Amino acid sequence: MRKIIATACCLFFIFADTIAQESLQEKKFLVQKKLILFPINSDGQKYNLDFCAGDFKTYFDLRLASHEDSTDYWVFMDVSKFHGQQVNISGKKNTGLSDGFKLIHQSDEIKTDVPIYSEKLRPQIHFSSKRGWINDPNGLVYYDGVYHLYYQHNPYDWAWGNMHWGHAVSKDLVHWEEMPIVLHPDEMGTMFSGSAVVDKNNTSGFKTGNEDVIVYAYSTNLDKVAQAQNLAYSNDGGKTLQKYENNPILPAIKRFGTNDERDPKVFWYEPNNNWVMVLHEGLGQSIYTSNDLKKWNFESHVKGFWECPELFELPIDGDEENKKWVLSGASGNYKLGSFDGKEFIPETDKLNYLKGKMYAAQTYNNNPDGRRIQIGWGTVDSPGMPFNKMMAFPTELSLKSTKQGPRLHLNPVKEIANLYKSSKSYNDLIFGDKDVNKEIDAVSTPLLHIKTSIEPVTNRKFTILINGYEFNYNLNDNLLNDVFVPLIDYTLDLEFIVDINAIEVFINGGQQVMVIPHDSNQQIPGITFSGKNETLIKHLEIHELNSIW
Structure with missing residues (x-):
């Protein structure tokens, strides 16, 4: 009886293992290139996958595209440390997964329609990952x-x-x-x-x-x-x-x-x-x-x-x-x-x-x-x-x-100076009834580092326009847009780091910080000032920046 039970148990586990194997979709590689590429459909179904290379095991999910024409972009796994080894990718069998597995392949380069770091909204002076x-x-x-x-x-x-x-x-x-x-x-x-x-x-x-x-x-x-x-x-x-x-x-x-x-x-x-x-x-x-x-x-x-x-x-x-x-x-x-x-x-x-x-x-x-x-x-x-x-x-x-x-x-950090392409500085400019912007040289790039100190003279409201984004200051309620910013010694000190996709603002020596999303594409690059009556720009620095890439 024990022998029959043992045999039955053995057959059960073999059968269960066979079912488990048959229910898995697998793809095996002998690693010969740096990357494994996966096609992604941004609106597609998520699949849970396992990855194994010798003793190394991990797991992840991704929206695997099932066809080349439904692929929005490609992501990658760096497998260079497994060079010469066999790796296995597996997931629960599914028609869409089976089709997607056919597209997974090895490569030494990321597959992309637009070169990496030159995409429309790619930050050019802030770190972001390739994918x-x-x-x-x-x-x-x-x-x-x-x-x-x-x-x-x-x-x-x-x-x-x-x-x-x-x-x-x-x-x-x-x-x-x-x-x-x-x-x-x-x-x-x-x-x-x-x-x-x-x-x-x-x-x-x-x-x-x-x-x-x-x-x-x-x-x-x-x-x-x-x-x-x-x-x-x-x-x-x-x-x-x-x-x-x-x-x-x-x-x-x-x-x-x-x-x-x-x-x-x-x-x-x-x-x-x-x-x-x-x-x-x-x-x-x-x-x-x-x-x-x-x-x-x-x-x-x-x-x-x-x-x-x-x-x-x-x-x-x-x-x-x-x-x-x-x-x-x-x-x-x-x-x-x-x-x-x-x-x-x-x-x-x-x-x-x-x-x-x-x-x-x-x-x-x-x-x-x-x-x-x-x-x-x-x-x-x-x-x-x-x-x-x-x-x-x-x-x-x-x-x-x-x-x-x-x-x-x-x-x-002071190392921002490593990005300077050109620099201009100005002192004691008056704007309001007078158009001061003619005295400020045009810039050739939206990537900017700007420092300025401003003192209201007879003007309680003024606007600073940077790459099309408005910063409005009102002395009545001391608001810079919607942030309470009191003048210090009757002066507003502002520092801007301007990227393709965002503007960072450091206020009054960095006591307050704002980080603002803003798409500088299709905008006229540079800074302009406007307001009624008189406002004094005590000092203005404009540094054009090179990309970090």
Whole structure:
């Protein structure tokens, strides 16, 4: 009887396995080229696919086109590291999937009708990925002369999903080169946000060669019900990452009763000779400490913040003897206070510097010249394009004294000068009843960096037009468009970074920041001023910019 049962069970599993195999659509490649290309229909059905190459396994979904003439664009998977190996792509058998699988092929180049970086809405002075969606900047770290920008990335769709870690590098913070993806979804979930540190003393024990090991803390998201904290590390200067075999280092425990446990930001706290992690939990930011990056102790919690925590110290007005700590969240909200390595004590109510299309900013802990450099996610849509969203332009953060106390200020990094193609400056121009625009030279490109200081004389309203976009200021209610902007010493200081698809505005030395979507295509490039009576332009700089590509 046992033999009959055993035989029946064996036959059942063979039969079940056969059915499973027959229900799968598979495509196998012996990797001989750099990329595998997938045709995408933006309005098509989503298919869930598995990818396997030896011990490497991942999964993703995409809107696979079933015919060449229904293909809107092509996306790619970089398989160069699997050269000479067999890889397998599979999904649940379906007529549309079967047709789409016939179009999947290897190539050394991305298939495209329009050259990459020359598309109509492609940002020309902000980083964007070649294909797919990007969001939060992750793992910002400087190592051996290179700035690393990792980021949340869906390489297979225009919309959010399939979270991977994309990767780009730069030597000057303005010219970026996209690199292969470093973290793929696994059995613990998709790859959510995190940070990176250079573990110079090898406290983690991950170092295997001559390079300092870079350690990455990141969240995984499993079906939106479990978010855990994990480690990866790199022994080749950040080019490739290895996931820690004993992940997670912090399992999903729902300490504050929700599934929201994510976005670890880690840094070295010198006074206590240990690591600090700021982690979003519940409706606030939690602080943990560790000696080895693997075992973490909960220390404290600050309520009232959402996602993407940051915690760092800055001098006030450059005075190294007078510093404050900044605790922030994803929306440009922050508090100033003190920090003893375990607890942040707020000394201000919540403050804010941001209006418009930026979110989830992160900073570099270890810039070699000591600057605190920040990159935010520019949430500007790119309709009809094979890519979506961008990174905001890198800014230097500082604390400056105001009549209300010290406040955070953001200023474009000085490296923007590397993009200057031509520059003009003007002083003491009057506009209003007089047309001052004839005195301002025309520009040849919509890519601009503009600085100006304006003083109302007898005019309470004036307009600045940049590439067809109107900025209206009214002294009566102190509104710049819909943002409250008081004059400082009776002067309005404005700085603009103008791209094909967006305008960033830094107000009064960067105390306030606006990020505005604007299509500069088909617009007359340049800046003009208008208003009644008299307004004084104390100073005006116009720098034409080269593309970062």
